[in-house]
Amino acid sequence: MANYEITVIPGDGIGPEVVDSALQVLGEAQKQFGFTLDYATYDFSAELYRRTGRKITAADMDEIGKSDAVLFGAMGLPDVRDEEGLELGAQVQMRAHYKLFASLRPVKLFEGVPNAVRAEKIDMLVIRETSEGMFAGLHDKHEPSDEEATDRMTITRATCETLFAEAFDQARARRKRGTPGRVTLLHKSNALRSNVLMEKVFDEVAAKNTDVESSKYYIDAGSMYMVTDPGRFDVIVSENIFGDITSEIAAGLVGGLGVAPSADVSRTHGVFQPSHGSAPDIAGTGKANPTAMILSAAMMLEWLGEKREDAVLVDAASSINAAVEKVLATGPRSADLGGSASTDEVTDAVLSALRSAATLPAGA
The missing domain is CATH 3.40.718.10 (Isopropylmalate Dehydrogenase)
Structure with a gap:
């Protein structure tokens, strides 16, 4: 035992x-x-x-x-x-x-659970990066002020490579259970330098995992698609704050946070x-x-x-x-x-x- x-x-x-x-x-x-x-x-x-x-x-x-x-x-x-x-x-x-680099947040529309969108089937996994992005500066020196406050967004190649490898692995595992096995990056590389790097690394990792379909959307458009066409998504991967928000949107699609589990994981x-x-x-x-x-x-x-x-x-x-x-x-x-x-x-x-x-x- x-x-x-x-x-x-x-x-x-x-x-x-x-x-x-x-x-x-x-x-x-x-x-x-x-x-x-x-x-x-x-x-x-x-x-x-x-x-x-x-x-x-x-x-x-x-x-x-x-x-x-x-x-x-x-x-x-x-x-x-x-x-x-x-x-x-x-x-x-x-x-x-x-070093829990990924928060795995699956959502599924269960029979009998009321939902707010027109979709017969919703089954997706949102992967939120948890250690960098807008949380990178949580331990920076902070001078209290009522006039100005700054938060730092940092993206590193090393964390992106690990995060995206996990996303493609998760897509393969989900495909065995009947989902499309597709990875989608939600990002903001048109406005944020850190996300330019994130998108670049995603493209490199996707090129090494051609057995899994991949796609990319800007976070604003992708958030809209989650509501208007949730069936296009299987595995979503994103920066810390973007992932936090989109995982809550995903939960809202299937009845709310009361049916939304999660796991923060590293390799160990x-x-x-x-x-x-x-x-x-x-x-x-x-x-x-x-x-x-x-x-x-x-x-x-x-x-x-x-x-x-x-x-x-x-x-x-x-x-x-x-x-x-x-x-x-x-x-x-x-x-x-x-x-x-x-x-x-x-x-x-x-x-x-x-x-x-x-x-x-x-x-x-």
Whole structure:
């Protein structure tokens, strides 16, 4: 029986609630598939910072980095800011510390989920670069001023090459599952020097991966196409801020952030969390949709399974995804998807679907 060490960071707001849902589903998957996840839980929440001034440190991240993966809830409270006026979020520090160069944000239009656009099928992966772009200067020296503030955008060849190689690899893997296997760069090379370099490197990487179709759009036109013709996209790759915005547009196409998982990854480390925030306004009310967190947990199993060549984890991830898809199609659904089910009711339905699938005869 394979054992894996998992770091759990519940965070703020609805983070602990949806993490609890994911852990319940992972627990059922462990029973069914015969693997073990050993958890170590850490508190680096904004609420902790409010009370104690404690933030995540390099030593903390060195220790956490020894685990096989990180399961992350949601972090940040609007009224809790650091000394520079920014919201607290250990995700940013972890991206830099572990060199998590890509945020993988898949979206899929599930049966039964209302959406805001005219499209029968939406199935795309937005890859957001996470360490450079408009986040490159986060640790630059900053002189507080009420008259002027500057943020730096930096793009490097090395990160682009790694990022785009990941995009083409993801397209190949998705093609095996029935998507077109196409990579699209969204950029702004007509106005930003940094994006001129990004486009140049993309063209070079595309020329080495001619088995995968590629295309490019300016970020403004590409964002419009996402809404008017989402079917033209499979894998989208973009700069940090552009990728952050377009991944939220993509989530809006398929019912919202409540069904949008994500993973921040490098070749060796992975942090898995829902795309949504901490939603402190509904914390403790039982209204949180746990779907994105559960799907993020499934992404963690799939990533670990592929990295460790453990087919059991990949199968478990597929089973969780199928259970979620069944519940989204038949209900119960949470309020953000037009229903009235509580967090616990949605979680229980996923658990029931997971158990039902395990009792079906082979080939059923």
